[in-house]
Amino acid sequence: MNQNSSTIRVLLAGVGGQGTILAADLLAKTAIASGYQVKLSEIHGMSQRGGSVTTVVNIGREVHSMVIGEGEADYLLAFETTEALRNLPFLAPAGKLYANDVQISPLPVLTGKASMPTMPAARLAERGCHLVDAHELAVKAGSPKCANVVLLGALSTGMPFSAEVWEEQIRSKVPEKTIEANIAAFRLGRDSVEVA
Amino acid sequence: MELLSGNEAIAQGAWEAGCSIGVGYPGTPSTETLESFAKKEGVYAEWCPNEKVALEVAVGASAAGARVIATMKHVGVNVAADPLFTAAYTGVGGGMLVLAADDPGMHSSQNEQDSRYYALAARIPIIEPSDSQEALLFAKDAFGLSEEFDIPFLMRSTVRVSHAKTPTEPSGRTEHVRKEYVKDPSKWVMMPAYAKGRRIDLDARWQRLREWAEECPYNTVEMRDTAMGVVCSGAVYQHVRDALPNASVFKLGVTWPLPEAKLKQFREDVDKLYCIDEASPFISSHVAALGIRIDEMPGSLPPYGELSPRAIRIAFDQQVPEAEQAQPNLPPRPPALCAGCPHRLVFKELVRAKCIVTGDIGCYTLGALPPLSALDSTVDMGASISMAHGFELALANEDHSPVVAVIGDSTFAHSGLTSLLNTAYNQGCGTVCILDNRTTGMTGHQGNPVNGKTLQGRVTRELDLEAVVTSLGVDDVRTVNPNDMKATREAIKEATQATDRLSVIVFRSPCVLLRDSFVVQNPYYINASCTGCGSCISLGCPAIAKDAETGSATIDTSSCVGCGQCAQYCGFHAIEQS
Numbered sequence: 022m023n024q025n026s027s028t029i030r031v032l033l034a035g036v037g038g039q040g041t042i043l044a045a046d047l048l049a050k051t052a053i054a055s056g057y058q059v060k061l062s063e064i065h066g067m068s069q070r071g072g073s074v075t076t077v078v079n080i081g082r083e084v085h086s087m088v089i090g091e092g093e094a095d096y097l098l099a100f101e102t103t104e105a106l107r108n109l110p111f112l113a114p115a116g117k118l119y120a121n122d123v124q125i126s127p128l129p130v131l132t133g134k135a136s137m138p139t140m141p142a143a144r145l146a147e148r149g150c151h152l153v154d155a156h157e158l159a160v161k162a163g164s165p166k167c168a169n170v171v172l173l174g175a176l177s178t179g180m181p182f183s184a185e186v187w188e189e190q191i192r193s194k195v196p197e198k199t200i201e202a203n204i205a206a207f208r209l210g211r212d213s214v215e216v217a
Numbered sequence: 218m219e220l221l222s223g224n225e226a227i228a229q230g231a232w233e234a235g236c237s238i239g240v241g242y243p244g245t246p247s248t249e250t251l252e253s254f255a256k257k258e259g260v261y262a263e264w265c266p267n268e269k270v271a272l273e274v275a276v277g278a279s280a281a282g283a284r285v286i287a288t289m290k291h292v293g294v295n296v297a298a299d300p301l302f303t304a305a306y307t308g309v310g311g312g313m314l315v316l317a318a319d320d321p322g323m324h325s326s327q328n329e330q331d332s333r334y335y336a337l338a339a340r341i342p343i344i345e346p347s348d349s350q351e352a353l354l355f356a357k358d359a360f361g362l363s364e365e366f367d368i369p370f371l372m373r374s375t376v377r378v379s380h381a382k383t384p385t386e387p388s389g390r391t392e393h394v395r396k397e398y399v400k401d402p403s404k405w406v407m408m409p410a411y412a413k414g415r416r417i418d419l420d421a422r423w424q425r426l427r428e429w430a431e432e433c434p435y436n437t438v439e440m441r442d443t444a445m446g447v448v449c450s451g452a453v454y455q456h457v458r459d460a461l462p463n464a465s466v467f468k469l470g471v472t473w474p475l476p477e478a479k480l481k482q483f484r485e486d487v488d489k490l491y492c493i494d495e496a497s498p499f500i501s502s503h504v505a506a507l508g509i510r511i512d513e514m515p516g517s518l519p520p521y522g523e524l525s526p527r528a529i530r531i532a533f534d535q536q537v538p539e540a541e542q543a544q545p546n547l548p549p550r551p552p553a554l555c556a557g558c559p560h561r562l563v564f565k566e567l568v569r570a571k572c573i574v575t576g577d578i579g580c581y582t583l584g585a586l587p588p589l590s591a592l593d594s595t596v597d598m599g600a601s602i603s604m605a606h607g608f609e610l611a612l613a614n615e616d617h618s619p620v621v622a623v624i625g626d627s628t629f630a631h632s633g634l635t636s637l638l639n640t641a642y643n644q645g646c647g648t649v650c651i652l653d654n655r656t657t658g659m660t661g662h663q664g665n666p667v668n669g670k671t672l673q674g675r676v677t678r679e680l681d682l683e684a685v686v687t688s689l690g691v692d693d694v695r696t697v698n699p700n701d702m703k704a705t706r707e708a709i710k711e712a713t714q715a716t717d718r719l720s721v722i723v724f725r726s727p728c729v730l731l732r733d734s735f736v737v738q739n740p741y742y743i744n745a746s747c748t749g750c751g752s753c754i755s756l757g758c759p760a761i762a763k764d765a766e767t768g769s770a771t772i773d774t775s776s777c778v779g780c781g782q783c784a785q786y787c788g789f790h791a792i793e794q795s
Contacts, residue, residue, distance in 0.1 A: 028459075036550065049220055049382065059220060060348075060455075061382040064324050070552035070583065071759055085458035087381040090527025092538030106544040113538055126762060127550035132588050132754050133763040135548035144544070 028081035035100030040169035062087035102141035163202035174210020223378040226349035228253035230356025235393025243660035244290030245325035247318035268293035282396035306415040308367035312360025321496035322523035331497035336473035377452035435470025446487030460529035556760035557778035559726035564591035577601035599632025619713035626667035627657035641690030693720035702785035738779025746791035
């Protein structure tokens with residue numbers, strides 16, 4: 022919890038097209054179903070063409086601001102390790118960090134004008150990061166498209182909502198054909214943190 | 218309770234108020250308002266070619282007695298400003314609400330202008346919600362208020378209202394009975410004789426609006442510690458509550474006219490008074506103009522960009538959480554043209570032909586970024602064509618690079634038509650490339666006159682671009698598939714060679730994200746012949762990467778859509794389709 026209030030601030034960071042907005046919606050619905058007030062803020066537009074994307078979910082008994090400043094995120098859920106590193110300044114000193122163990126090269130790297138960070142896992146580990154191989158676990162769950170729900174599973178271990186409420190929201194939000202895979206993905210993501 | 222975005226809440230409020238007609242032009246962060254409204258029961262909604270047209274449709278619908286909403290982004294209000302100013306004079310028949318969605322911080326815009334200055338300049342009241350629940354209530358009330366005061370109402374939102382989802386309580390719709398239309402030239406014919414009368418009447422209406430603002434429940438005073446009082450509005454109010462939880466707060470829900478007496482009373486009730494403004498000094502300058510003394514903050518707020526609780530804490534010398542330094546040497550991740558984007562080769566070839574390229578507003582503005590780096594300018598909707606004409610005029614008497622305007626299909630319909638008419642009419646020269654990708658791409662694939670898709674799915678006809686361009690007076694018109702390198706190169710060469718006449722190239726190929734018309738083909742791959750020359754890399758396709766060790770190219774088959782653009786640039790037959 023943030024030192025200045027009882028608001029839980031969650032920053033989701035990734036790359037356009039990774040499903041950060043669906044994950045943020047599921048988190049918001051779970052928090053509401055658990056009796057909290059929620060504000061969710063996302064940036065559309067230019068960011069959709071493969072650029073960096075961030076979504077904020079602020080949760081509490083009475084939530085005011087819908088943004089997160091540097092050093093204020095109680096949780097940072099990163100869908101890619103470079104985006105995890107990029108958003109580290111937003112993480113509160115005692116904040117929890119979960120990151121998808123994948124690197125996605127942006128255009129300046131693809132064209133050889135910039136390079137990817139070296140040893141991202143080691144740098145993230147210094148901040149106590151839970152690294153999750155979301156793709157592998159999603160495939161194991163039945164669909165690589167569920168990687169975002171694997172990551173939610175990992176995040177859920179640190180949050181004050183019961184697994185039942187999470188799973189209820191997943192069931193009601195995802196397409197019917199994908200419910201089983203998404204539930205399995207959520208549980209594998211959860212186990213990846215709890216077992217580790 | 219539902220978690221609605223501000224845009225969805227505005228649409229819901231309009232619907233609940235019995236608003237039956239919605240018009241607008243897509244633009245971030247306003248777009249979802251009209252899209253959401255269009256899906257509701259018993260309403261008519263349409264995308265218009267531009268915001269001026271939309272607002273005029275709205276004025277007409279209002280004159281005829283219907284409740285109507287017009288939606289646009291902040292820069293769209295510039296386009297709509299002409300009818301807006303005079304609509305203050307005419308007033309309304311049915312209630313009329315105009316949404317101006319501002320973008321402080323410029324997440325997706327070319328400037329961060331503050332739409333509240335339009336309220337001031339046009340003498341139109343403006344309301345400003347601070348979350349989705351207020352957005353719903355304000356929108357719902359606005360139509361009745363508009364009728365009561367015989368004036369359109371403006372609503373200002375920002376990204377953090379329009380695109381924030383907050384708890385909202387929707388309810389049912391109250392049908393509005395259309396006011397009967399009665400011909401009244403003294404109200405609706407704004408020729409000088411009548412306009413002078415309406416100008417006097419406008420002041421009388423404003424006298425009543427000022428009185429209303431004093432009592433309006435949208436302006437709320439929250440008394441806490443009287444040592445400090447803060448005046449603010451919109452999403453900034455939410456940041457203030459986090460940053461200064463003990464401060465007394467005057468939350469302005471009506472930011473023009475300002476509630477003068479109530480603000481003066483608040484000044485009396487607190488020891489120190491501060492105005493917290495985001496990206497423009499609108500509130501502080503107008504509160505000061507009322508003769509209200511404003512105290513200086515210990516620190517300062519950023520004069521541009523978005524505010525946050527942290528920025529406010531810093532301005533008040535409060536402790537903020539320690540943030541660690543940004544990680545060094547992280548690669549930037551700018552947005553990029555998609556793999557297979559039909560705009561890519563046009564930019565590649567324009568650079569190759571050493572053209573001066575005046576750009577426009579849309580996905581293709583991304584052609585300005587490396588490695589294509591193709592654009593010389595981007596200013597506003599339609600400016601590519603008119604600016605190209607200006608370049609040609611200034612460079613007329615000397616040898617110069619070919620001047621080429623690049624504009625998308627929706628932007629051409631929005632403002633390009635009149636610009637092209639000007640160049641043709643004045644016997645200008647140069648080349649205009651219309652990138653017809655069959656949709657309004659950047660804002661999320663809306664219909665437009667060129668693709669012949671309408672907001673509520675009504676059947677219509679597509680605008681015949683070649684025919685309209687010919688009718689405007691352009692003789693040299695050709696249509697080219699922009700995925701064909703040779704045809705694109707040849708067309709640009711031929712069109713730009715004739716330096717004494719105006720030419721238009723229509724590059725037509727669907728956006729790769731249009732799943733109903735773009736067909737994904739088998740992906741390409743790099744074979745052993747790759748020499749690492751970098752030719753394909755220079756296209757800036759996100760599916761092609763340069764191997765850091767070998768220098769040769771690789772193609773990510775999962776993101777390649779099989780357009781084959783890159784294979785045409787390979788001199789070594791190293792790119793093959795699988």
